[in-house]
Amino acid sequence: MISKKILFKTSQKFILLSCLLCLLSGCVPILVGGAGVAAGYAFSNDSAIGNVKEEYRILWDLCMDKLESMDAEIHVSNESKGIVKALISENNVSIKIDTINAKTQRLKVSARRYFLPKAQFAQKVFFKVIEDFE
Numbered sequence: 805m806i807s808k809k810i811l812f813k814t815s816q817k818f819i820l821l822s823c824l825l826c827l828l829s830g831c832v833p834i835l836v837g838g839a840g841v842a843a844g845y846a847f848s849n850d851s852a853i854g855n856v857k858e859e860y861r862i863l864w865d866l867c868m869d870k871l872e873s874m875d876a877e878i879h880v881s882n883e884s885k886g887i888v889k890a891l892i893s894e895n896n897v898s899i900k901i902d903t904i905n906a907k908t909q910r911l912k913v914s915a916r917r918y919f920l921p922k923a924q925f926a927q928k929v930f931f932k933v934i935e936d937f938e
Contacts, residue, residue, distance in 0.1 A: 850921030851914040852930035855904065860886070863909050863933075867899055870933050895925050899933075 856863055864883055871878060871890055876897070880889040886901035895915045902910040911933065915926035 850916055850923055850926060851912050852923070852927040853910065853912045854930065854934070856909050856911050856934060857907055858909060859907060860901065860903055860909055863901055863911065866936060867901070867911075867933055870929070871897075871899075874929070874932070892929070893925075895922055897926070897929055899929075 858866075864886070867888060868881075871888065871892070874892050876890040876892045878888065878890045880887060882888075886903075888899040890897050890899075895917045898912075898914040900912040900914075902912075904910055911930065913926045913930040913933070915922040915929065917925075
């Protein structure tokens with residue numbers, strides 16, 4: 805019967821040998837595959853999106869008030885395009901408001917920190933904005 809210790813050492817040697825052979829043979833697909841996973845994560849979904857049954861102007865004012873209450877450093881604010889870009893707690897936050905009809909707006913909040921998506925922070929900002937409508 806093979807002991808667990810011998811089996812573990814054998815599997816370690818096998819993995820090390822496999823990695824060494826891949827590197828020595830110039831096997832680039834393994835390295836590229838690892839980079840693809842990192843890039844896929846960096847560009848994954850980073851936003852919270854929802855429809856809000858309210859007039860555009862009221863939603864815009866509420867977004868600006870909530871950003872102010874969260875001590876946001878606003879970098880871009882364009883009311884006619886419905887875009888706000890701000891920095892909150894080292895997170896780059898983007899808010900986009902699109903009009904569906906006169907009484908319904910689509911609100912999209914995106915958040916990133918150091919180019920990595922922060923979906924939970926985006927959801928936090930999104931829910932802070934819409935909490936007054938409930």
